[in-house]
Amino acid sequence: MMRTKITAWVGGAGYLLAVALLIGGAPRASGWVHGVGTLLAASLLVGVLRRAPLLALFLTLLGSTAVVVGVPSAPAHLSASDQGQFLSYLAADLVLGLVVATRARRASIVAVAGSVVVQFLVIGGFSHGPNQIADLVIALLAMAAACTVGLLGRERREHAVALRSQEVTEALIAERLRIARELHDMVAHSIGIIAIQAGAASQVIRTRPTEAGEALRAIEATSRETLSGLRRTLVALRQKEPGTAAARGQAALAPGPGLADLDRLAAATADAGVQVEVRRSGAERPLPADIDLSAFRIVQEALTNVVRHAGTGRCRVLVDYRDEELSVEIVDDGRGTTRNGSSHGFGLVGMRERVALLYGDLSAGPRPEGGFRVTARLPLPDPVGVPVEVR
CATH class of the missing domain: 3.30.565.10 (Histidine kinase-like ATPase, C-terminal domain)
Structure with missing residues (x-):
């Protein structure tokens, strides 16, 4: 657990360091280089993504915005989109899709709203020229695609959980029915015999004590057998690991009837x-x-x-x-x-x-x-x- 936490923190710090090196180490490089580099640097956030997807989304938005803001302005005849800085927001979109797929709906809504606001403000402010509208539409489509994939993943996961829950419920119902059948078949027969023998014994206990004694002995034998069966059933219900040696020993000592x-x-x-x-x-x-x-x-x-x-x-x-x-x-x-x-x-x-x-x-x-x-x-x-x- 501690090693995983340390790995996540190191990955987050490494991502921020990589973004800073991209901006400061190659300030005159093409915007496409910065965009692709930022996208690759997001792989360092895998540990953070597993532990805190919302924090990973914040870091990718921060790093992508730093690339867009930190890259020198394009010549007048070029737009910022021609330089490719906005490609770095694809990493934030991928993380956004994972947040939508795995986090609660309220957290997902906050994440989508935050991503839309940040990307629209930054792209709208730093994209100039005739391609500004196209840049905003592309950013919106990328976020919509990520959210759609995330929603599909959420539905599949919820469906799988519902199926597992249904299987568990059906298994519990089947087990309850099995136990009910065993108890009914075992106890009803014995109690019926005991009731008949007890009634016969009560009628002849004064006039024919020998027959009454036989009836009472039959009641005793039937009661012991029923108690043994109930004990066997309870032992089987309490066994958490039926395949263990103790369970096999119990089964050998008390086999079921046939x-x-x-x-x-x-x-x-x-x-x-x-x-x-x-x-x-x-x-x-x-x-x-x-x-x-x-x-x-x-x-x-x-x-x-x-x-x-x-x-x-x-x-x-x-x-x-x-x-x-x-x-x-x-x-x-x-x-x-x-x-x-x-x-x-x-x-x-x-x-x-x-x-x-x-x-x-x-x-x-x-x-x-x-x-x-x-x-x-x-x-x-x-x-x-x-x-x-x-x-």
Whole structure:
């Protein structure tokens, strides 16, 4: 930081020194030499331009004006523009364009107004002959071109910022939806089972204490599992660097659920009073983590809906490993819909969102023969398999 500041100050002093040497060292040289020399000397202001564009604009206006004023007057038959001193104002115009592109609108307006006043006064005062109007028009066009380029740069920068902000907002919304789905699918199933078990235990705790004890143990096991899942979710949310060794260690200690846990899920559902028949067909094989987790959550949410809404004691889960897709079907012979005619609130919405993110297809609705069916088809990447270790 200090080195950059020193470089900027040295560059500003070097620019002023270069302008002074151009005026004093070659007083009889052509105005074109002074104009081009001043324009090249403006490259010394790069450091100042990065730190303080308004100061760089002031220095270039000062140096250009010094060249116009300090160069000896042209012969009577020549105009000052024929000598080329006004070319030095091009450096100020370039800096003006950068100020318009990067500074606040109020500062840009002040910079444009100051440049117009200085250049019009100096060019109008030192340009004589028939080319005076042309000199003023050229100066105005040069400033207008610089401001136009600066405005285009400002619009592009603001558009890029708006795009980045939109991407961040969309990413935050997507993450919030993902977390909402995870919490809903994980907690709703467990709380539903806990509520049913607690109700059963309260009814038989005096008459059948053994069954009440089993219900309470099921509540304890389900609560511990839910607490573990919540803790895993919170750890994932708190990880600032998921790729670190600590994060990988957490992932190894607490992997997410998948289709391999269907039997455990079926047992927990059976404790809530619904017997689940799990069938698997096709060539069973490892799946990508996102597909495996989404398929499990779909089955979990569908079983939760069966427990809470179907009013039946049995259901069937079919997992079909096909060549190009994974098919998951959950079927029951219960009521089909809830009493108000809707299908299971946010659960079905979460299922559709999960399937849509994986470019799959979901169908859910009452069966003609009675009951409810949920079918999800998730496309599989090609190929899907276990990598072979080369020894």
